[in-house]
Amino acid sequence: MLNMGGPSTVPETHDFLKNLFMDGDLIPLPFQSVIAPWIARRRTPQIEQQYTDIGGGSPILKYTQLQGDRMAALLDEIHPETAPHKAYVAFRYAKPLTDDAAIQMKKDGVKRAVAFTQYPQYSCSTTGSSLNELFRQGRSGAVGEGVEWSVIDRWGTHPGFIEAVAQNIEKSLAKFDEASREDVVLLFSAHSLPMSVVNRGDPYVLEVSATVAAVMDRLKHSNPYRLVWQSQVGPSAWMGMQTGEAVKGLARLGRKKVVLVPIAFTSDHIETLYEMDLEYVKEAEELGIEVQRAESLNDSPVFIRALADLAANHLRQYSAGSIGPTSLQLGLRCPGCTNATCAQQKSWFARGGR
Ligand SMILES: C=CC1=C(C)c2cc3[nH]c(cc4nc(cc5[nH]c(cc1n2)c(C)c5CCC(=O)O)C(CCC(=O)O)=C4C)c(C)c3C=C
Numbered sequence: 640m641l642n643m644g645g646p647s648t649v650p651e652t653h654d655f656l657k658n659l660f661m662d663g664d665l666i667p668l669p670f671q672s673v674i675a676p677w678i679a680r681r682r683t684p685q686i687e688q689q690y691t692d693i694g695g696g697s698p699i700l701k702y703t704q705l706q707g708d709r710m711a712a713l714l715d716e717i718h719p720e721t722a723p724h725k726a727y728v729a730f731r732y733a734k735p736l737t738d739d740a741a742i743q744m745k746k747d748g749v750k751r752a753v754a755f756t757q758y759p760q761y762s763c764s765t766t767g768s769s770l771n772e773l774f775r776q777g778r779s780g781a782v783g784e785g786v787e788w789s790v791i792d793r794w795g796t797h798p799g800f801i802e803a804v805a806q807n808i809e810k811s812l813a814k815f816d817e818a819s820r821e822d823v824v825l826l827f828s829a830h831s832l833p834m835s836v837v838n839r840g841d842p843y844v845l846e847v848s849a850t851v852a853a854v855m856d857r858l859k860h861s862n863p864y865r866l867v868w869q870s871q872v873g874p875s876a877w878m879g880m881q882t883g884e885a886v887k888g889l890a891r892l893g894r895k896k897v898v899l900v901p902i903a904f905t906s907d908h909i910e911t912l913y914e915m916d917l918e919y920v921k922e923a924e925e926l927g928i929e930v931q932r933a934e935s936l937n938d939s940p941v942f943i944r945a946l947a948d949l950a951a952n953h954l955r956q957y958s959a960g961s962i963g964p965t966s967l968q969l970g971l972r973c974p975g976c977t978n979a980t981c982a983q984q985k986s987w988f989a990r991g992g993r
């Protein structure tokens with residue numbers, strides 16, 4: 640279960656930020672090993688305050704572990720051919736890190752493993768970075784010798800995932816007065832990307848858009864909607880329109896009913912619990928907007944069944960030889976990619992981790 644992770648407690652914030660700013664796949668910095676710890680130290684107090692304000696830490700580990708354990712139990716039932724199944728959490732920036740998962744897998748004597756990204760839509764800065772780290776650990780033998788790997792690299796239009804998101808939107812819509820419910824604007828919000836990443840051919844923006852289109856089809860276009868982008872960091876140009884600006888713009892246009900929908904992350908985190916709930920919702924209410932935030936998927940049984948379905952289909956097709964260890968799409972580097980690790984990682988996984 641690959642994801643970025645988050646500090647489970649406030650004192651873990653500094654190490655989380657240090658690991659994040661040290662990641663050249665996410666934020667390439669000159670003199671990274673010197674500059675990254677400095678930026679992390681400077682940013683820590685502000686981000687610590689945000690984690691304090693959302694209750695003392697990120698719930699991502701709790702939810703990822705729960706999703707993984709329940710998915711593995713379901714897999715034992717629906718795909719007994721490869722049972723028993725066990726989920727290992729491998730976070731990129733917080734404990735348990737990829738090397739922690741590797742140690743545990745080696746101890747357990749794992750011989751067959753699926754790298755299952757928990758980011759629905761692919762970006763080199765998220766899933767790509769996690770796969771690069773897993774490749775480094777796997778190649779070094781940290782996970783054990785002779786492990787056969789395959790990859791589930793993206794699933795942003797899986798019908799079970801779409802259904803789970805749509806159900807949460809419907810729950811939020813039900814809180815509005817029925818007579819004017821169709822006027823409610825669905826504001827899908829995803830973590831933004833620097834334009835430098837978009838412009839090197841990263842598929843994330845397209846894939847998030849595909850998720851939104853699939854959700855709207857499932858909802859039979861019951862409401863008007865927009866996809867907007869949040870959480871940009873630093874002074875460079877990022878993908879827009881920014882969520883905060885969109886909320887203000889809707890108020891200016893007299894669109895006073897909004898559901899905010901997190902669409903690129905499956906568990907609650909600082910962006911839902913802090914930016915959405917404490918910043919955007921508050922701002923919207925001050926502008927006279929009636930606003931609901933659609934719940935994150937968290938422990939949604941529909942979502943967990945979708946994860947099990949994705950894994951079962953992958954294992955079934957892989958065993959039948961109808962798919963290889965990686966998708967064809969994973970094999971294509973961004974046309975503007977200059978990161979040599981991406982090339983090595985893709986061919987290592989395409990050979991099943993050999
Ligand atoms: C799919 C989601 C995400 C993408 C794409 C993404 C790209 C991306 N992020 C940064 C820089 C930062 N992100 C930070 C936190 C953070 N990022 C995501 C998700 C995506 N990032 C989440 C869910 C979080 C919060 C974790 C939590 O527990 O809530 C941070 C740290 C926070 C801060 O300092 O503001 C940075 C920095 C870049 C540069 C980038 C694409 C290149």
Ligand SMILES: [Fe+2]
Pocket residue numbers: 830
């Ligand atoms: Fe981010």
Ligand SMILES: [Fe+2]
Pocket residue numbers: 763767972973976977978981
């Ligand atoms: Fe790349």
